[in-house]
Amino acid sequence: MPFYKKLGNIPKKRHTVFKSKGGKLYYEELFGNEGFHGLSSLLYHINRPTRISNIDKTENIKDYFLDIKTLHPRLFDSSKLDSKSDYIKSRRSILSNDDCKISLFSSSQSLEDYFYKNADANEVIFVHKGKGKFRSMMGNLDFKSGDYIFVPKGIIYQVNFSSNENRWFIVESGDKITFPKRYLNESGQLLESAPFCERDLKTPSELETYDKSGTFLIKIKKHNIVHNFIYETHPFDLVGWDGYNFPYIFSIHDFEPITGRIHMPPPIHQTFASKSFVICSFCPRIYDYHPNSIPAPYHHSNIDSDEVIFYVDGDFMSRNKSMIGYISLHPQGIPHGPHPGATENSIGKKQTNELAVMVDTFNPLKISKNVIDLEDKNYYKSWKENLI
Numbered sequence: 001m002p003f004y005k006k007l008g009n010i011p012k013k014r015h016t017v018f019k020s021k022g023g024k025l026y027y028e029e030l031f032g033n034e035g036f037h038g039l040s041s042l043l044y045h046i047n048r049p050t051r052i053s054n055i056d057k058t059e060n061i062k063d064y065f066l067d068i069k070t071l072h073p074r075l076f077d078s079s080k081l082d083s084k085s086d087y088i089k090s091r092r093s094i095l096s097n098d099d100c101k102i103s104l105f106s107s108s109q110s111l112e113d114y115f116y117k118n119a120d121a122n123e124v125i126f127v128h129k130g131k132g133k134f135r136s137m138m139g140n141l142d143f144k145s146g147d148y149i150f151v152p153k154g155i156i157y158q159v160n161f162s163s164n165e166n167r168w169f170i171v172e173s174g175d176k177i178t179f180p181k182r183y184l185n186e187s188g189q190l191l192e193s194a195p196f197c198e199r200d201l202k203t204p205s206e207l208e209t210y211d212k213s214g215t216f217l218i219k220i221k222k223h224n225i226v227h228n229f230i231y232e233t234h235p236f237d238l239v240g241w242d243g244y245n246f247p248y249i250f251s252i253h254d255f256e257p258i259t260g261r262i263h264m265p266p267p268i269h270q271t272f273a274s275k276s277f278v279i280c281s282f283c284p285r286i287y288d289y290h291p292n293s294i295p296a297p298y299h300h301s302n303i304d305s306d307e308v309i310f311y312v313d314g315d316f317m318s319r320n321k322s323m324i325g326y327i328s329l330h331p332q333g334i335p336h337g338p339h340p341g342a343t344e345n346s347i348g349k350k351q352t353n354e355l356a357v358m359v360d361t362f363n364p365l366k367i368s369k370n371v372i373d374l375e376d377k378n379y380y381k382s383w384k385e386n387l388i
């Protein structure tokens with residue numbers, strides 16, 4: 001995060017003696033990335049965070065990606081994804097490359113039997129359906145439909161759902177995920193011209209602090225394998241922390257769309273940036289207001305990027321049917337654009353209620369076996385003129 005936050009109690013000066021009222025020393029931990037150069041926070045534990053009592057067998061994550069190098073536009077129906085009870089098994093990867101992985105999640109069960117830590121990747125969890133509480137060692141965040149939950153790599157967390165149907169769209173990457181540089185000034189503050197500002201970001205509160213001994217299972221994903229670590233003290237034992245590396249929530253409903261007299265290109269929807277992909281938010285907005293504007297997007301050849309769109313709500317202006325819950329993949333190399341008639345139908349329209357999340361990756365994506373059963377095999381033919 002480009003700003004500083006403090007929660008709980010911390011010593012006046014870092015790396016100095018800091019004790020409880022009873023005289024017990026607290027243990028400091030630097031929680032950061034890129035060695036000692038990236039964003040970091042200093043955490044103050046009641047107990048040493050290294051007290052492993054056992055390491056159980058590892059578990060493989062069943063990711064089978066097909067090395068298909070076809071150029072088919074593809075469409076998947078996320079609503080067909082069945083619900084699982086276990087948190088890790090409920091996350092099914094659908095598309096992946098060496099830079100990022102896109103997964104779907106469907107479950108009615110809270111994550112409370114164990115703690116989870118993704119040591120491979122930062123996660124951007126988009127909450128399509130459901131609500132609950134994201135509980136972490138650095139504090140809690142209440143989430144609801146439309147929220148992006150940013151989970152920094154390495155944080156230990158649990159999730160309590162207060163709804164039965166919970167569906168997420170998850171992007172994870174070992175690369176840094178930030179806000180676009182052009183939204184920030186030299187000091188890292190979000191500019192007046194950015195479509196959101198710091199006030200729109202929800203940061204952790206309600207620090208849970210337990211001084212408990214026992215058996216605490218943390219499932220740690222590293223090298224795409226789940227490592228089962230048993231610790232002898234509760235992992236939520238911080239009395240305080242400060243720094244720049246922490247989870248936060250940004251609601252897609254707080255993204256203020258940038259509009260113009262004529263069609264504005266997709267980068268105006270950008271929300272998150274990485275060196276290998278971008279995440280964009282398509283939100284309800286007033287259409288282009290030039291008297292002869294064509295609000296539907298023009299055809300475009302994303303010759304160097306794969307484009308994934310998750311249709312969240314409303315009618316998407318370039319499509320002829322309701323796409324809610326569908327995910328399209330338009331691979332690099334061939335042009336794509338509005339469905340037959342969508343361009344003509346958009347002329348004169350004043351506004352759109354579309355809500356969608358787009359991920360553009362700069363390297364080709366592989367398709368997971370998990371989505372083969374969700375695919376509409378005839379999607380690529382849906383631009384034929386005689387389907388109007």
Ligand SMILES: [Fe+2]
Nearest residue numbers: 300307330336
């Ligand atoms: Fe596109």
